[in-house]
Amino acid sequence: MKKLGVLSTSSVSLALMTVISSPFFTAFLVFGETTELERDTTVTVAARQDSPDTLASSNTTDNSYFTLGEVVVTGSATGPLKSQDVLTSVDILGADVVENRNVDFAWELFRQAPGVMTTNFNQGGVSGKFSFRGFNGEGEINAIKLLIDGIPSNTNSGNMEFLDMVFPLDIQSIEVIRGTNDARYGLHNIAGNANVFTRTGGNYTKARISYGSFGTVDVQASSGFETGGFSQNYFAAYRETDGYRDHSDLNRYTFAGKWFYSPPSASYKVGLIARLYESEADSPGYLTMDESRSRPKKSPSFNNFDGTERQIKTVSGHFDADVTSDLFFSLKSYVNKFDRTRFVKFTAANPQQERITDELQYGAIATLTYRPHIPWFDDFVLEGGFDFQQQENENIRYTAIQRRRQELTRNQEFDFLIYGGFLQAVIKPVHWLKLVPAVRIDSADGDLVNRPTDTSPSTVLDLNDYDAIWQPKFSAVITPIEGYSLYGNWGRTFQVGIEAGAYQQLNGPELKPSINDGWEMGIKLSPVTWMEGRIAYWEQTADDEVRRLFTGSGESENIGKTKRRGFDAQLRARPINPLSIWAAFSWQEGIIKKPGPLESGNKNNEIDHIPDYVVSGGVDYQITPAVRGSFSIFAQGDYFLNRENDTRQFGDYYLVNLGLFYQINKYLGLDFQVTNLTDKYYEYVWDAGSSLHSPGDGRAFYGALNVEFDLLDKIL
Numbered sequence: 086m087k088k089l090g091v092l093s094t095s096s097v098s099l100a101l102m103t104v105i106s107s108p109f110f111t112a113f114l115v116f117g118e119t120t121e122l123e124r125d126t127t128v129t130v131a132a133r134q135d136s137p138d139t140l141a142s143s144n145t146t147d148n149s150y151f152t153l154g155e156v157v158v159t160g161s162a163t164g165p166l167k168s169q170d171v172l173t174s175v176d177i178l179g180a181d182v183v184e185n186r187n188v189d190f191a192w193e194l195f196r197q198a199p200g201v202m203t204t205n206f207n208q209g210g211v212s213g214k215f216s217f218r219g220f221n222g223e224g225e226i227n228a229i230k231l232l233i234d235g236i237p238s239n240t241n242s243g244n245m246e247f248l249d250m251v252f253p254l255d256i257q258s259i260e261v262i263r264g265t266n267d268a269r270y271g272l273h274n275i276a277g278n279a280n281v282f283t284r285t286g287g288n289y290t291k292a293r294i295s296y297g298s299f300g301t302v303d304v305q306a307s308s309g310f311e312t313g314g315f316s317q318n319y320f321a322a323y324r325e326t327d328g329y330r331d332h333s334d335l336n337r338y339t340f341a342g343k344w345f346y347s348p349p350s351a352s353y354k355v356g357l358i359a360r361l362y363e364s365e366a367d368s369p370g371y372l373t374m375d376e377s378r379s380r381p382k383k384s385p386s387f388n389n390f391d392g393t394e395r396q397i398k399t400v401s402g403h404f405d406a407d408v409t410s411d412l413f414f415s416l417k418s419y420v421n422k423f424d425r426t427r428f429v430k431f432t433a434a435n436p437q438q439e440r441i442t443d444e445l446q447y448g449a450i451a452t453l454t455y456r457p458h459i460p461w462f463d464d465f466v467l468e469g470g471f472d473f474q475q476q477e478n479e480n481i482r483y484t485a486i487q488r489r490r491q492e493l494t495r496n497q498e499f500d501f502l503i504y505g506g507f508l509q510a511v512i513k514p515v516h517w518l519k520l521v522p523a524v525r526i527d528s529a530d531g532d533l534v535n536r537p538t539d540t541s542p543s544t545v546l547d548l549n550d551y552d553a554i555w556q557p558k559f560s561a562v563i564t565p566i567e568g569y570s571l572y573g574n575w576g577r578t579f580q581v582g583i584e585a586g587a588y589q590q591l592n593g594p595e596l597k598p599s600i601n602d603g604w605e606m607g608i609k610l611s612p613v614t615w616m617e618g619r620i621a622y623w624e625q626t627a628d629d630e631v632r633r634l635f636t637g638s639g640e641s642e643n644i645g646k647t648k649r650r651g652f653d654a655q656l657r658a659r660p661i662n663p664l665s666i667w668a669a670f671s672w673q674e675g676i677i678k679k680p681g682p683l684e685s686g687n688k689n690n691e692i693d694h695i696p697d698y699v700v701s702g703g704v705d706y707q708i709t710p711a712v713r714g715s716f717s718i719f720a721q722g723d724y725f726l727n728r729e730n731d732t733r734q735f736g737d738y739y740l741v742n743l744g745l746f747y748q749i750n751k752y753l754g755l756d757f758q759v760t761n762l763t764d765k766y767y768e769y770v771w772d773a774g775s776s777l778h779s780p781g782d783g784r785a786f787y788g789a790l791n792v793e794f795d796l797l798d799k800i801l
Contacts, residue, residue, distance in 0.1 A: 147519045147564045148172070149572045149609050151619050151655050153197065153667055154179025156258055163413050164405070165454045166269075166468050168280065170511055172521055172560035172572045173264035173605055174200065174621055174653060180284075184253050185746070187295060187303070187758050187787040189326065189335065191251045195279070196719045196740075198261045199655045199669030202699045203721075205769050207779045209328075209335055209366030210393025211427065213769075214245050217263050218276035218603075218625060219649030219675040221694035221724075223771075225632035226580065230270045230278035234285075234358060236401050236419045241444055241478050241501060242583045242633070243273045247421070248281065250339050250362040250397055252322040254293050254305040257282045265603035265625060266558040266576030268507040268523035269452075269470065275578050275601055276625065284309060285343050285356075286316045288795050297758075297787030299333075301326040318343040329782040330369040332384035332391075337364030345403070353406035362397040368429065369779075377768060377778035387433045390487045398422040411456045418449040428488050432773060439490055441481040448474035464513035473504035476531075480584055480639065492538075495639065497585055499533035501548070509558075521560040528553050529581055533588040546588040551598045554579045568611040575604040586633050586641025596643055601627045607653075616658040624650040626678075644728070646679035647692065668702035677728060690730045694771075696722040696737065715744040726772035735776065738767030754791040761785060 150169045156179040168175050176198050183194045195201045195215035204222025205213040213222070220228035227243025238247035263277040270278050287309040295303045305322040318341075325336040345356035370388030372381070401419035408414050423444040430437040450472040459465045482495035509523030531548045558576035565571075580599035581587055589595050607621030627647045634640055651673035659665045675692035677684070703717035720739035726732040741762040748754045764784040770776050 147513075147517070147562045147570055148175075149562060149570065149607060149619065150175035150177060151199065151609070151617070151657075152177045152179070153657065154182030154258075156180075163407055163454075163456070165413065165415050165452045166466060166509070166511065168260045168262055170521070171262055171264075171267045172519070172562050173262060173266050173277075173574050174607065174619070174623075176200075176261045176263075176655075178259040178261075180257050183256050183259065184291075185293070185744075185756055185789070185791065186253050187297065187301075187760065187789070188253065189324070191248050191253065191256075191281070192245060194253065194256075194259065195261070196701060197703075197717070198259065199701060200263060200651075200653050200671040200699060201261060201701075202696055203719075204694070205767075205779075205781050207330070207333075207369070207769060207781055208393075208429075209333060209368040209391075210364055210395055210425070211368070211429075212249075215279075216276075217261070217671075218623070219651060219673045219692070219695055220276050221675075221692065223694050225635075226275070226630070227273060227583070228275035228277075228580075230272070230274040232270075232278065232280040233399075234283055234401070235280065235417060235450070236358075236399065236421075237270075237272075237446075237448065237450075237474060238399075238421070239273050240423055240442070241476055246395065246423070246425070247397060247399070249337070249364065249395075250341075250360050250399070251281055251283065252305050252320070252324075252339060254291055254307050254322070255283045255320040255341065257284045264574060264576065264605055264623065265578045265601060266521075266523070266560050266574040266605075268509045268525045268556070268558050268576075271472070271505040271525060271527040271554075271556075271579070272474070272503045272581075275580050276603075283318075283320070283341065283343070285318050285345065286311050287318075288312075290792075290794055292792040293789055295787055295789035298785035299327050299329055299782075301785075301787065303789075314347045314349050316343075316345045328367075328369070329785075330382045330384055330780065332367045332369045332388060335364070335366040337362070337366070339363075353404065356403040358399075358401045358403070360397070360399045362395070364395050365392070367392045371431065371771075371777035371779050374776055374778055377780055378766075381766065381780035381783075385433070387430055390437065391428050391430055393425065393427040395423075395425045397424075411458065413454040413456070415452040415454070416449065419447065421446040428485060431777070436491075437485040437487070438494075439483040439485045439488070441479065443479040445477045446474055448472065462512065462514055463516045464511065464519075466511040467508075468510070469506065469508045471504075471506040473502065476501040478584075494537065496536045496538075497533055497639070499531060499585070499588065501529065501531040501587065503527060503529045505554075517564045519562045521558075523558040523560075523576075525556040525558070526553050527556070527579065529587070531587070533585060535585070546585075546590075548588055549582060549595050549597070551581055554598055554600075570609045571607075572609065573604070573606045575602070577602050580627070580631055582631055582641045583633055585639040586631065590640050596631050596641055597629050599627050599630045601625055615660055616656070618654070618656040620655075621653045622651070623653070624648065629681075642683055643681040644684055644687075645677055645681035647675060648678050649673065649675040649692075663707035665705045666703070669700070671699045672697065673699070684728060687728045687730075690728055691725055693727050694724045694736070696724050698722040700739075711748045713746045715742075715746070717742045726770060726776060732772055732776065735768070735770040735778075738765060738781075740765060740767065752792060752794050754793075756789050756791065758787045758789075759784065760787070 190212045216222045231238045260280045290308045292306045303324045307320045309318045320341040323338040339362040341360045343358045347354035368391035369384035403417045405415045425442045427440045452470040455467045480497045484491040505527030507525040512520045533546045536543045556577040560574035562572040578601045603625035605623040609619045611617040630647045653671045655669040657667040675695045677687045680687045700720040705715045723734040723737035743759045746756040767781040769779045
């Protein structure tokens with residue numbers, strides 16, 4: 086039996102036994118989709134350290150991806166299809182771009198990815214998130230599928246709190262795929278997906294110790310040991326800070342272990358990854374507009390008892406094998422456990438709430454890739470896959486007074502099962518033409534037990550009747566001249582309700598799945614060996630778009646038909662050897678084309694909290710062989726606070742960061758960073774009848790010592 090607010094030990098044990106005893110747990114997804122991607126399947130691309138010849142050779146073939154930083158790989162003809170094979174706006178950030186960044190949370194690293202906007206709540210454990218393609222980060226619609234080492238890592242709502250487990254020094258690369266034509270994933274893959282790959286394999290030891298503004302201390306250590314086909318990787322990190330605003334204390338730590346074995350004479354690889362993350366953070370709350378301008382560091386006294394505690398545990402098993410010379414099999418299974426308790430009081434007039442979220446997820450992903458040799462084709466690949474995820478969740482709320490529990494206001498236990506499969510092909514009839522037809526089908530099942538008060542009877546609600554959701558997709562790229570690729574794609578994705586909104590509602594009609602159709606046309610070009618760029622226009626239309634309601638029982642509503650569209654432009658160049666430059670600009674809009682039954686007055690209004698542009702860019706200069714300087718900027722436009730568009734527009738800002746890096750010797754390095762150099766005021770704002778404001782951090786200074794060596798070599 087489940088305790089109030091906590092999943093029972095027997096439930097967890099049963100889930101673990103189910104997965105571990107299944108063949109899925111002995112599974113391993115080849116790092117062609119996880120970090121083996123960096124080791125086995127792509128090419129070396131380095132915005133900072135590559136030669137012009139390397140830059141050109143990696144980006145003049147039939148693809149649409151764009152790379153920032155160093156992604157070191159060697160060639161291989163086996164393994165599943167990669168993100169680079171998805172003919173849409175794919176962006177890859179290398180380790181050198183992110184590993185030395187000073188951030189409170191990993192979502193902040195995505196400011197360096199082209200076309201990505203960030204929403205900075207700045208509320209301690211509920212810190213922020215990234216989004217793109219005209220979807221905001223409010224949490225009403227979470228449109229991005231997050232994966233960590235190929236493992237699905239969204240909560241049931243689609244939020245990205247699992248990302249907080251990952252610290253910069255452990256990241257090998259980040260892939261961002263924008264668009265509707267990636268058939269590999271279903272749930273939450275509405276506007277695209279992001280995959281964070283961590284370090285696996287190799288012999289190395291890296292450590293970073295930093296100190297800076299707001300009493301910030303950050304310690305990270307990563308080690309890899311590989312010999313005789315067996316590799317071990319360990320990562321540990323701790324960060325604490327007093328925060329820019331009052332009542333913003335934060336401390337969090339993480340530990341990860343990764344073990345893989347591949348016999349030298351065998352054609353398979355097995356592995357296990359385990360992670361533990363814990364955090365505790367105070368929350369400074371929201372200010373009125375006048376308070377935010379006069380005293381941005383202030384925290385209202387009624388927020389003195391607000392804060393969040395979280396614990397996240399994940400275990401995944403991995404297996405991959407070359408079945409034959411042209412047939413590859415990949416399988417992985419996982420268990421994710423997410424526990425969060427949040428105390429929050431939004432205004433003086435509202436009661437404090439205690440919000441408890443407990444989630445248990447377990448599932449598996451299987452992929453089979455066939456690469457036959459067909460003489461009359463330049464290339465041909467056929468790939469199919471199946472995946473499922475079972476969730477056992479609790480969502481409980483109480484009113485509280487200074488963290489003393491008062492009255493139960495929400496008590497929901499719900500099961501959610503999502504399963505689906507895909508089939509896609511890569512067809513190259515000639516060397517200058519690549520076609521990628523695909524189809525995906527997803528289905529869902531589950532029920533919810535609702536008991537809103539201690540005295541009310543339980544109500545069992547079935548999942549909405551979503552049926553089988555078909556998602557056809559098609560992509561193509563033409564390369565008439567080496568260095569110039571014209572690509573296009575069309576695809577369908579879907580959205581189902583989240584939390585209580587996925588089930589037949591107590592008040593209101595049954596919500597249908599939202600069907601999203603999107604297309605994109607773009608050109609990727611490299612006119613000279615030291616420069617590449619990409620320009621694209623995209624649109625995405627959704628019927629029966631569903632948004633979560635944050636009040637009452639957490640149900641959802643149909644806001645109608647929406648249309649999102651945008652224009653992206655990206656450039657990176659290395660005109661002279663010590664200098665590298667990158668820049669990205671994205672214009673976007675989201676419009677309510679046909680309002681839902683409850684919002685008939687919102688036709689042709691803008692969707693709230695979508696900035697009309699996002700700009701990012703940077704310059705790196707190798708001043709001497711040992712000294713490098715960096716400059717980066719991030720900016721985004723303003724937005725309305727609601728779909729009625731009857732508020733002022735807020736949210737436009739820019740941030741300038743500087744860095745200076747000094748490599749003392751092959752083992753030691755120093756760096757000095759300034760974030761928000763101009764001390765620019767910026768904020769997150771939401772509408773609660775009047776605007777409520779959460780100021781972002783002011784100017785900050787950080788210094789760090791970086792250590793790197795091969796520990797195994799030292800021992801041996």
